[in-house]
Amino acid sequence: xxxxxxxxxxxCGAWAAEAHLPALRALPEVEVVACVDQDAExxxxxxxxxxxxxxxxxxxxxxxxxxxxxxxVAAPDDVHPSLVLAALAAGVPVFCEKPIANTAGVAExxxxxxxxxxxxxxxxxxxxxxxxMQQLRADLAGGxxxxxxxxxxxxxxxxxxxxxxxxxxxxxxxxxAGAGALFEYGSHALDLAQWLIGPITRVSAQLSRxxxxxxxxxIATVQLDFAGPCSGVLISGWVLAGGVPxxxxxxxxxxxxxxxxxxxxxxxxERYQRLGLDGGPAEQVPLGEEAGGRSGYARxxxxxxxxxxGSQSPGTMPTLAxxxxxxxxxxxxxxxxxxxxxxxxxxxx
Ligand SMILES: NC(=O)c1ccc[n+]([C@@H]2O[C@H](COP(=O)([O-])OP(=O)(O)OC[C@H]3O[C@@H](n4cnc5c(N)ncnc54)[C@H](O)[C@@H]3O)[C@@H](O)[C@H]2O)c1
Numbered sequence: 001x002x003x004x005x006x007x008x009x010x011x012c013g014a015w016a017a018e019a020h021l022p023a024l025r026a027l028p029e030v031e032v033v034a035c036v037d038q039d040a041e042x043x044x045x046x047x048x049x050x051x052x053x054x055x056x057x058x059x060x061x062x063x064x065x066x067x068x069x070x071x072x073v074a075a076p077d078d079v080h081p082s083l084v085l086a087a088l089a090a091g092v093p094v095f096c097e098k099p100i101a102n103t104a105g106v107a108e109x110x111x112x113x114x115x116x117x118x119x120x121x122x123x124x125x126x127x128x129x130x131x132x133m134q135q136l137r138a139d140l141a142g143g144x145x146x147x148x149x150x151x152x153x154x155x156x157x158x159x160x161x162x163x164x165x166x167x168x169x170x171x172x173x174x175x176x177a178g179a180g181a182l183f184e185y186g187s188h189a190l191d192l193a194q195w196l197i198g199p200i201t202r203v204s205a206q207l208s209r210x211x212x213x214x215x216x217x218x219i220a221t222v223q224l225d226f227a228g229p230c231s232g233v234l235i236s237g238w239v240l241a242g243g244v245p246x247x248x249x250x251x252x253x254x255x256x257x258x259x260x261x262x263x264x265x266x267x268x269x270e271r272y273q274r275l276g277l278d279g280g281p282a283e284q285v286p287l288g289e290e291a292g293g294r295s296g297y298a299r300x301x302x303x304x305x306x307x308x309x310g311s312q313s314p315g316t317m318p319t320l321a322x323x324x325x326x327x328x329x330x331x332x333x334x335x336x337x338x339x340x341x342x343x344x345x346x347x348x349x
Pocket of ligand 1: 010011012013014015016035036038039042058059073074075076077079097098099124125126144184
């Protein structure tokens with residue numbers, strides 16, 4: 001007989017409502033038993049609005065109640081480490097949103113703590129579960145692209161574009177986030193790059209602030225060098241027209257080129273195409289499974305993590321160690337902004 005897994009959601013904000021809750025509710029043998037927010041009243045409201053039986057004002061209270069077999073974390077990045085440590089100490093498997101921490105040093109501490117505790121943990125780099133990204137990985141493994149030579153990585157949307165009037169929140173606060181669009185969006189793209197191609201060994205970056213009063217990057221452009229001959233570029237931003245989630249990865253190699261694109265305006269939410277080297281039309285590759293909206297990636301990720309029935313995706317689940325490796329790339333990129341040479345005659349900045 002199937003045993004129901006009791007899951008609690010920690011952090012009752014936008015992403016919990018848009019992704020974690022619908023993803024968990026789509027898994028038949030999972031029950032969302034509790035929610036937690038440091039704003040206890042907000043937690044109560046979230047529970048009432050979504051029919052969740054229990055609400056708490058802290059993860060400690062949740063864990064002490066012993067109600068949850070697993071927990072998901074959709075709280076701001078600066079509180080990820082303490083929440084993950086609390087779950088590990090209580091022996092509760094934890095799915096934590098990305099980035100796992102605001103520095104690589106803290107991320108490494110979490111990896112060590114997980115090894116000591118021997119408790120399952122994963123990080124919300126869920127775009128790995130996109131059917132288009134799975135196809136790109138299969139094409140790379142199957143030799144259709146050959147040796148990767150160049151990776152173009154994009155993740156951007158316009159959520160903080162002034163046209164929409166959305167106030168900046170903790171994502172743009174240097175006391176709460178390690179960087180701006182680089183950490184919030186670039187982290188996904190860098191995780192995809194390392195999962196698809198391999199370790200990034202060198203970076204250089206430009207972190208641009210374009211919004212009035214910005215204290216962190218609104219647009220980040222990063223040059224990447226991978227182990228082996230492959231190089232790459234990343235553009236991430238939260239003021240750019242790009243759709244949701246606005247992720248695009250194009251890989252050029254010795255045998256061919258291909259592109260995976262994720263965007264809710266695309267039919268089915270995704271596209272995968274093999275590009276013609278001769279400039280001819282691209283081959284559109286049908287994708288077996290639909291993206292499933294913004295909660296679809298988290299749903300497949302949580303299905304694997306919680307051992308739920310359905311097709312699994314071997315080699316896909318992001319580990320804490322892989323998330324720490326992404327954190328090293330992010331930390332390095334945030335510091336690698338100084339190697340600029342002025343163009344003669346063009347003025348200096
Ligand atoms: N995987 C993705 O594609 C994706 C997309 C959006 C956001 N995210 C991630 O999800 C997380 C949440 O983002 P959001 O946009 O929902 O933020 P948000 O600000 O809308 O919500 C965060 C919530 O966490 C609560 N909170 C703060 N500290 C807490 C604590 N110590 N314990 C419990 N709750 C606490 C806040 O009160 C708030 O309700 C971030 O890490 C973000 O990077 C991931």
